[in-house]
Amino acid sequence: MADVFRSLNLLETLKESIESNKLSDVRDAVEDLLISRINLAVVGDRGNEKASFMNSLRGLGPDDEGAAPCPSPAAAEEVAGYPNPKYPDFRLWDLPPVPTTSSFEPEEYMNKFKFLRYNAVFMTFTQTLQPNSVQVYLEALSLQRQTVYFLLLASVKDTDKTLEERKKASLEELKSQGVKQPKVYLIRPSTLEKLDFPGLLEDMGRDLPEIRAHALFLALPTITSALVTQKKDSFKAIIWAAASLSGGVSAIPVPLVASMVDSSVAVRILLKAQLSLCLDDESIERLARQRSMEPAKLKELRTCVLSVEVTKGEVKKRLAIAEKDLATVSSKLLQMAMPRHARSAGRSFTAMLQALNSAIDEMAADAENIVAAALGEGK
Incomplete structure (x- = not known):
C-alpha cells in the first residue's frame, strides 16, 4: 500500500484539496480522470502515415471499426474528428496541412481551425518541415501555448539513416527561424513504442496541465511497460480520492460515493482500469491481430x-x-495516508484503499506481461 505515496503530484494536489475541505474539487478531478476528457489535433498531409499515427494513438489497426481511413474522406479545408472507441471524450482531430504560400499568415490558419482549443497539437510531416509550420509554432508560443510538437512520421520504406538526416535538416530549419531549443520527434506510426514516442509522452507529461496529462496516459493504449506504470500511479491517485470521499470523511454530503458499502464507484474505477490497461477481450484481440499473434x-x-x-x-x-x-x-501508515481531519473515519478509507490498490497492482502486472509478450513477438 505504501507505494501509492511515491511523490505523485496529482495525489498531493488531491490531498491538499481534502485537507482544505474542497471536496467538490476532488470529486471533479476524479470524474474528469474517469472520463479521460482530452482533445488532440494532428496537423499535416492526409497520407498513410498520418492515418496510421491517429489509429495507433487509439489502439486501432487500419481495418478496425472507427479507424481513420486513407485517403481521408474529409474535404481539403475540413476538420475531421476521430473519437476513441473506449473513451468518447478523448478525441483526435485531423487538421489540414499548413499552407505553403508565401503570403501565409499564421493567425488566419490558427483562427480558422480553432488551434488554441486543443490540449495539444502535433505538427506532422514526412519529408521536409515547411517554414510556415514553424511560423504557426512560434505564434502559438507567443500566445503561451507550449503544447505544440513537431513529429517526423516514418514510412515503412524509411531507413534510420534517412530519418536522422531529415530530423537534422528539420532542426536546422527551426534554428534558422529563431527557435531556441528545437525538438523534432521521430515516430514510426504503427509501432509507437519505438524511436521518440516514449520521449514525447514524457515531455507532454511535463507540459500539459496535470489532470489533462493523466487523462492522456489513461486513454492511450498500453504500448510500453513505462506507460503501464504511469497508468497504475494515476489509478492509485483516483483510488485515494474516492476512498477519502467515502465513509464519512466529511460532514458535507458527496454524491460520488454514498458509503463504502455501495461499491458502484469501486466497480467503475476497476472497469476503467481494465479498459485503460487494455486487458479486456476486445483490446487483446486487436493487439494480437496487430502483432500477428x-x-x-x-x-x-x-x-x-x-x-x-x-x-x-x-x-x-x-x-x-x-x-x-x-x-x-x-497505524503509522494509516496516519500518514489519511487526511488529518478524517482519521476518525479510517475504517472505510483504509478498506477501500487497500482493496483497490491491491487489485490495481494485480491488473497492472497482467498488463505488463501482455505488453512484454507482444513486444517480444514483434521483435
Missing part, C-alpha cells in the same frame, strides 16, 4: 480475475476481505 496466447497471461471481468460481487468480496485485514495495517 494468437489472442489466446495473450489472454492466458491474465492471472487476476478482475483483468478478465470486473463484477460487483468480486469487488464486494475484496472490500470485505480488506475490512477483516484492517488489524494488520500499520
Whole structure:
C-alpha cells in the first residue's frame, strides 16, 4: 500500500484539496480522470502515415471499426474528428496541412481551425518541415501555448539513416527561424513504442496541465511497460480520492460515493482500469491481430480475475476481505495516508484503499506481461 505515496503530484494536489475541505474539487478531478476528457489535433498531409499515427494513438489497426481511413474522406479545408472507441471524450482531430504560400499568415490558419482549443497539437510531416509550420509554432508560443510538437512520421520504406538526416535538416530549419531549443520527434506510426514516442509522452507529461496529462496516459493504449506504470500511479491517485470521499470523511454530503458499502464507484474505477490497461477481450484481440499473434496466447497471461471481468460481487468480496485485514495495517501508515481531519473515519478509507490498490497492482502486472509478450513477438 505504501507505494501509492511515491511523490505523485496529482495525489498531493488531491490531498491538499481534502485537507482544505474542497471536496467538490476532488470529486471533479476524479470524474474528469474517469472520463479521460482530452482533445488532440494532428496537423499535416492526409497520407498513410498520418492515418496510421491517429489509429495507433487509439489502439486501432487500419481495418478496425472507427479507424481513420486513407485517403481521408474529409474535404481539403475540413476538420475531421476521430473519437476513441473506449473513451468518447478523448478525441483526435485531423487538421489540414499548413499552407505553403508565401503570403501565409499564421493567425488566419490558427483562427480558422480553432488551434488554441486543443490540449495539444502535433505538427506532422514526412519529408521536409515547411517554414510556415514553424511560423504557426512560434505564434502559438507567443500566445503561451507550449503544447505544440513537431513529429517526423516514418514510412515503412524509411531507413534510420534517412530519418536522422531529415530530423537534422528539420532542426536546422527551426534554428534558422529563431527557435531556441528545437525538438523534432521521430515516430514510426504503427509501432509507437519505438524511436521518440516514449520521449514525447514524457515531455507532454511535463507540459500539459496535470489532470489533462493523466487523462492522456489513461486513454492511450498500453504500448510500453513505462506507460503501464504511469497508468497504475494515476489509478492509485483516483483510488485515494474516492476512498477519502467515502465513509464519512466529511460532514458535507458527496454524491460520488454514498458509503463504502455501495461499491458502484469501486466497480467503475476497476472497469476503467481494465479498459485503460487494455486487458479486456476486445483490446487483446486487436493487439494480437496487430502483432500477428494468437489472442489466446495473450489472454492466458491474465492471472487476476478482475483483468478478465470486473463484477460487483468480486469487488464486494475484496472490500470485505480488506475490512477483516484492517488489524494488520500499520497505524503509522494509516496516519500518514489519511487526511488529518478524517482519521476518525479510517475504517472505510483504509478498506477501500487497500482493496483497490491491491487489485490495481494485480491488473497492472497482467498488463505488463501482455505488453512484454507482444513486444517480444514483434521483435
